[in-house]
Each structure stands twice: as C-alpha cells, then as structure tokens.
Amino acid sequence: MTATIALPSLAPPLPRHTDWQGVRDAIELFILERRADKKQPSTIRYYRQQLGLFATWLTQQDVPGDGPEDVTKALILAYRLHLQERGHTRLLGQPLQHTTLVASQRAIRTFFAWAEEEGYVIDGRILKLRKTRVPQKDATVYTLAQMDTILAACASPTEELAIRLLIGTGVRLSEAVGVCLRGPDGLPDLETDNLGRGCATLRVRWDAGAKGLKTRRTPVAVPLMKAIRRYELRERQHVAAPQLLITRRGEPYKTWGLDSVMDRLQERVGFHVHAHAFRHTWASVMVQSGWSLEHVRAFIGHTDYTTLHRYVRLATERDLGDLDRWAQFIPQPARARVGPAPLWQDRPVSLSLQR
Numbered sequence: 001m002t003a004t005i006a007l008p009s010l011a012p013p014l015p016r017h018t019d020w021q022g023v024r025d026a027i028e029l030f031i032l033e034r035r036a037d038k039k040q041p042s043t044i045r046y047y048r049q050q051l052g053l054f055a056t057w058l059t060q061q062d063v064p065g066d067g068p069e070d071v072t073k074a075l076i077l078a079y080r081l082h083l084q085e086r087g088h089t090r091l092l093g094q095p096l097q098h099t100t101l102v103a104s105q106r107a108i109r110t111f112f113a114w115a116e117e118e119g120y121v122i123d124g125r126i127l128k129l130r131k132t133r134v135p136q137k138d139a140t141v142y143t144l145a146q147m148d149t150i151l152a153a154c155a156s157p158t159e160e161l162a163i164r165l166l167i168g169t170g171v172r173l174s175e176a177v178g179v180c181l182r183g184p185d186g187l188p189d190l191e192t193d194n195l196g197r198g199c200a201t202l203r204v205r206w207d208a209g210a211k212g213l214k215t216r217r218t219p220v221a222v223p224l225m226k227a228i229r230r231y232e233l234r235e236r237q238h239v240a241a242p243q244l245l246i247t248r249r250g251e252p253y254k255t256w257g258l259d260s261v262m263d264r265l266q267e268r269v270g271f272h273v274h275a276h277a278f279r280h281t282w283a284s285v286m287v288q289s290g291w292s293l294e295h296v297r298a299f300i301g302h303t304d305y306t307t308l309h310r311y312v313r314l315a316t317e318r319d320l321g322d323l324d325r326w327a328q329f330i331p332q333p334a335r336a337r338v339g340p341a342p343l344w345q346d347r348p349v350s351l352s353l354q355r
Helices: 021-036 039-061 071-087 097-115 124-128 145-151 159-170 222-235 253-271 277-290 293-300 308-317
Strands: 199-202 216-220
Touching: 021 039, 021 097, 039 071, 039 097, 071 097, 071 124, 097 124, 145 159, 145 253, 159 216, 159 222, 159 253, 159 277, 216 222, 216 293, 253 277, 277 293, 293 308
Parallel strands: none
Antiparallel strands: 199 216
C-alpha cells in the first residue's frame, strides 16, 4: 500500500481576518510616536482623521487582511477613487478639493513609510504612487486700497490690531493668538531693545503656536509697535491672561475666533478676506522692499525656499503700490547705514530670481 504524502502549499495562506485590527493598532502606535515627538495638536488631529477614515473604509470592504503588510497598491488606489467619487460629505454634490485629496495621500504615505521603518513588509509600490496634481491657484495679495477698506470695516480695536498684526508680521493665525504681553519666562514678546535699527522685534514662541515648535523673531514697524502699546494701555481689558488679543468677554482669542473675525470682515467688505492672504501680502512686500531672501525665510518660518520663491514671483508680477505707504504696516530695510550693518538686514535681493 502506497502512503500518500501531503505536500505543503507554496502559496502563502490568505489572511483570515477582515477587521484590519493590525492596521488600526499600527495607526495608534504611529500617532503615539507623533505625540511623543511633541507634534502640534493640529498635526495629531490631521493624522488621526485621515488615517481613521482609511481604516474605517478598509473594514467596510470585506477584504481579508489584518496588518499594514496586507494592504496592497490596488487597495490604496481603490481608496483614492472612493474619495474622488464620494465627494464632500457636508456640501452634497460638491467634489473634494484637490488639497483635501493630497492631504489624505500624504498622511497615508507617511504612515506606510513609518511602517516600513518599523519592520513591516509592506507593498513597496505604495510609496511610489504619485500624488494628485493640484492646480496652482493665484494667491490672494491685498492692495493698499483693500487694506484701508478692511481696516475701516473693523468693528473693534481688537479686530483692527489683529489685522495690523497679521499684515505687519506675516504670522499665522495660530501664532497671532499666541502673542503675549509677557511669556512664561517673564520676557515680553514685543522686544523694543533694538529700536536703533528702525524697528522693534516680535518673538514668535515655540510654546505659543509657532509651527514646527521653533521660536523665531520677525521685525515690527514702529507704527505697529505703537499700535500694540496703545491697545495694551487703553483698549485691552485688564485680565489675568497674558495673551495680547482679548475678546469682549475678557477671554483670549482662539484660532477659530479670529477665523470668525475674517468671515465677518469678508461680509462687510465684499471681497475675500483670509488670514493667509495677509501672509502672502507681507512676504511679497518684504521681498519687493529689498529684504534678503534668507531673512524673509527666517522671519516667515519656512524651512526652505520652495514656498518663498512663489512670493518672489508674486513680487515681480504685481504692482504692490507705493512702498513708502506700505511702511505704515510693514518694516522697510535700512537704505543707508553708518557703522556695521544690523544682523538681520542684508543687501536688497534681485527680484528677477526665478526657480
């Protein structure tokens, strides 16, 4: 009698699980590491939202799988197609913005790159997928006339100072609400020790909203410095909170609160008012005024020149008006000096630089 020998199958067995618990556990570990690295709360929320949506979609597909190693390139492409066809969940009938699609793709790619470093055997083709092309929209840059209109539409001294702070320093909303009369170290965020250079300095602290947890300093024109002091002495409510911008209820402004201010101003003036447009305008005027690219990059908080070159292009393509009038909002570099040059000023940059 001949014995029958069962030969082992050469094909790997298919995963039996369909709940993708391994992916969800890996996502939690990924987010835990980001929290331990002291990433900004907004960054943590971004990863949790984007990766949570992806994990939920996986469990709804009835596809066998458990961990990151079971996710294939085909699944990633199917999820991309799902987002494009699903559209906006609140604005029915509206497709998702290109930037929203790219944000999802960036989060998923970062997660799988981390998984590979952690030792998961992932589908290497996932990391080679191209991101969705995003149309390069024309950035909003305000004219002097528009700035006058926006300031005239402000309903309170706090709203007016917030606009002057955004246009005068190029800070983000999250950084503007973090500006304090005095920081935790007891030192003022508005530094006036070097007025001999023709402007004051604003300290944007790592623990008060500065992106990347990196403290930086940006010059402040004398008119803005005076406006901050006048607001502090005459108009700001006397409260224990150290933040500069205080609501009518006596509480520090939050980012969403200043966002609401932008919405109200837009209704009053009749054109688009967005906090980042002030940042675009500030950088474009700084470049056209003659500040060096290296200093503008340091002031604005960029790690490289990629975005900054976009502002150089804006400065060359648009007539921003009388630069002497812009000096009421944005500091100008010293044109003539006696003695050694200040550390943060350099020769005017050529506006013909193109990337």
